Amino acid sequence: AQSVTQLGSHVSVSEGALVLLRCNYSSSVPPYLFWYVQYPNQGLQLLLKYTTGATLVKGINGFEAEFKKSETSFHLTKPSAHMSDAAEYFCAVTLDTGRRALTFGSGTRLQVQP
C-alpha cells in the first residue's frame, strides 16, 4: 500500500520569500507523484507531476518539485511567493499497478503575508 505524508499543515511565508512544502511518500513500487492546489471553494488543479524521466519537474505558476528516491520525497518549491499562491496544497501518489486512484496527503495550507 502507498501513503503520503505532508509535514506542516500550515506554512506562512512573506510575499517574495521562498516557498517550500514538504511531501514524503511510502510505496513498494515506483510511484507516480502529483501536486495539486485547491483555492477556496474550488476543485483541485494539477500543479505538476512526476512519472518517469527527469527528477526535477516544473509546473504551472512557477512551482517545481524534485523527486528524490533515496529520501522518498517530492517537495514543492517556488522561489518567490505571490499573494495569489495562498491556497491548500495536496501531494498525491498513485502506483503503476493498474490501480489508478490517488492517495492524498493531508494537505498544507499556504499563507502569504504582505
Place this chain on the structure above:
Amino acid sequence: DTAVSQTPKYLVTQMGNDKSIKCEQNLGHDTMYWYKQDSKKFLKIMFSYNNKELIINETVPNRFSPKSPDKAHLNLHINSLELGDSAVYFCASSPGSRENNEQFFGPGTRLTVL
C-alpha cells in the same frame, strides 16, 4: 467549456433522505472517480469506474451507490443520509493509461446533512 462538471454545487438535506449527485466529463476519458473531502480537508477515494465498469470500491457504506450510464457520466446516489455524510464530494476523470494518469477534478458538491 467545463471539462468535469458536477450538479448540484450545494446540497442541503435532512437526515434519512435519499439524494443524488451527477458528474459529467467531456474529455473523452475512460476512467472516472468519486472522492470525499471531509471537514479537515482530507481527500479519500470512494469509487472508480473504467469504461462503465467498477474497478475500485473502497470501504464505503453500501448506502452509497455509484452508477455509470456511459463512460462520460458517473453519478453518486446516497440513501438514508446521515450527519457524517456531510462533506465535499469531488468527481474526477483521467485517460486511465499508465502513460497518462493525470486526473481532472470537478468543482465539487458540498453536501450538508441536517
